[in-house]
Amino acid sequence: MNLWAIFITGLTVGGLSCMVVQGGLLTATIAQREQEKLKKRTLTTGNSLPILMFLLAKLFAYTILGFVLGSLGAAFTWSITATVIMQLVVVVFMVGTALNILNVHPVFRYFVIQPPHFLTRIIRKKSKSDDFFALALLGAFTVAIPCGATQAMMALAIASGNPLMGAAILFVFILGTSPVFFLLGYFTTKLGDTLQQKFMKFAAVVIILLAIFNANNTLALTGSNFTLENIANGFYCTVSYCNDLPIQTPVSSAAITIEDSGYLPNHLTVKAGSPVTIQLKNNNGTGCTQSFTIPSLGVQKVVPVGSTGTLTFTAPQKAGPIAFMCSMGMYRGTINVI
Amino acid sequence: MKKVTLKITGMDCVSCAFNIDGPLEDADGVKESKTNYAKQVTEVTYDEASITKQQLAAIVKGAGYIATLVE
Numbered sequence: 001m002n003l004w005a006i007f008i009t010g011l012t013v014g015g016l017s018c019m020v021v022q023g024g025l026l027t028a029t030i031a032q033r034e035q036e037k038l039k040k041r042t043l044t045t046g047n048s049l050p051i052l053m054f055l056l057a058k059l060f061a062y063t064i065l066g067f068v069l070g071s072l073g074a075a076f077t078w079s080i081t082a083t084v085i086m087q088l089v090v091v092v093f094m095v096g097t098a099l100n101i102l103n104v105h106p107v108f109r110y111f112v113i114q115p116p117h118f119l120t121r122i123i124r125k126k127s128k129s130d131d132f133f134a135l136a137l138l139g140a141f142t143v144a145i146p147c148g149a150t151q152a153m154m155a156l157a158i159a160s161g162n163p164l165m166g167a168a169i170l171f172v173f174i175l176g177t178s179p180v181f182f183l184l185g186y187f188t189t190k191l192g193d194t195l196q197q198k199f200m201k202f203a204a205v206v207i208i209l210l211a212i213f214n215a216n217n218t219l220a221l222t223g224s225n226f227t228l229e230n231i232a233n234g235f236y237c238t239v240s241y242c243n244d245l246p247i248q249t250p251v252s253s254a255a256i257t258i259e260d261s262g263y264l265p266n267h268l269t270v271k272a273g274s275p276v277t278i279q280l281k282n283n284n285g286t287g288c289t290q291s292f293t294i295p296s297l298g299v300q301k302v303v304p305v306g307s308t309g310t311l312t313f314t315a316p317q318k319a320g321p322i323a324f325m326c327s328m329g330m331y332r333g334t335i336n337v338i
Numbered sequence: 339m340k341k342v343t344l345k346i347t348g349m350d351c352v353s354c355a356f357n358i359d360g361p362l363e364d365a366d367g368v369k370e371s372k373t374n375y376a377k378q379v380t381e382v383t384y385d386e387a388s389i390t391k392q393q394l395a396a397i398v399k400g401a402g403y404i405a406t407l408v409e
Contacts, residue, residue, distance in 0.1 A: 103350070109376040117372050120356050121363075 010176020057139035070166020258285030266333030
């Protein structure tokens with residue numbers, strides 16, 4: 001996943017899902033501030049400056065967080081199982097958040113992280129004495145209230161295994177979420193309740209879709225062949241006609257380059273039970289593509305951008321396709337064992 | 339100081355807790371107000387001499403939510 005893709009994710013899904021969790025606090029603080037101003041009859045200017053303060057502080061706090069997470073990723077090598085568990089937690093959390101917005105059952109209220117009382121108290125007290133400071137503080141504290149998409153990006157920052165890359169991932173992502181926050185904050189008093197309700201419902205649906213996408217990636221990461229694409233493809237091939245996998249001569253060594261769009265080539269054929277060597281060259285694959293993973297064999301090779309690496313493994317005795325992918329299951333390919 | 343639990347209706351986001359605790363803690367005689375979004379209740383610690391339970395419920399109503407006293 002390149003930084004542009006992360007920015008777009010922030011701009012769309014991130015902005016919506018994070019606003020659901022964190023935006024309320026911003027609007028509540030701003031609404032309160034407006035009230036104070038209305039009382040004092042000083043409401044003459046727009047409220048863009050405090051929102052910018054909020055967003056700047058948020059951006060700053062998350063960039064630091066990204067740096068810390070990247071360092072953490074560099075210090076530990078995350079096992080495939082740990083990544084699967086982490087991603088599943090994210091999926092459950094996202095679905096819970098969405099179902100809560102849709103008011104499905106009161107139990108989903110427990111999926112929403114409520115900031116500790118003392119924190120809201122500090123912010124409220126500050127908002128009376130010093131607007132800017134309170135909003136900046138609130139922005140920085142949103143780190144403690146992560147939303148579904150942010151959690152996924154935090155996982156990505158860890159997976160990058162590089163402090164600067166981790167910082168860049170969260171910086172770009174939060175920058176992407178900013179326009180939605182700005183608009184919401186700016187029009188907070190003008191945006192009607194009904195419109196806001198509709199907006200929330202839309203956000204909930206988007207979050208669920210993102211969760212399904214995430215769950216599918218996680219499923220792929222467990223080495224399962226029952227991903228949505230494979231099922232859809234199988235269905236299509238049953239009702240229509242499909243070419244079988246391209247017939248290739250089995251190889252004992254192959255070269256795969258890592259691009260920001262995935263792995264090239266993303267298909268190779270090997271002989272059952274034979275030793276296989278894969279030369280990996282990372283041209284410009286950032287994020288999870290740097291970790292070349294074959295879940296069913298439990299092998300993983302981390303190849304940072306601009307470097308090369310060699311992965312050797314023994315092909316399984318059983319013929320059939322096995323999947324390879326990045327550490328988050330997003331970019332995939334197949335190894336056909338014959 | 340006395341403690342009372344108010345059952346809140348109409349709270350559909352975490353920030354609503356913020357909207358309820360704010361005005362309550364601003365009122366004279368209220369020491370602390372803690373709203374739990376998940377449980378949909380507000381626990382108020384207050385001084386009986388300066389404010390009544392009914393007044394507390396009225397403040398919540400003013401914030402746009404319905405409060406019912408839990409005995």
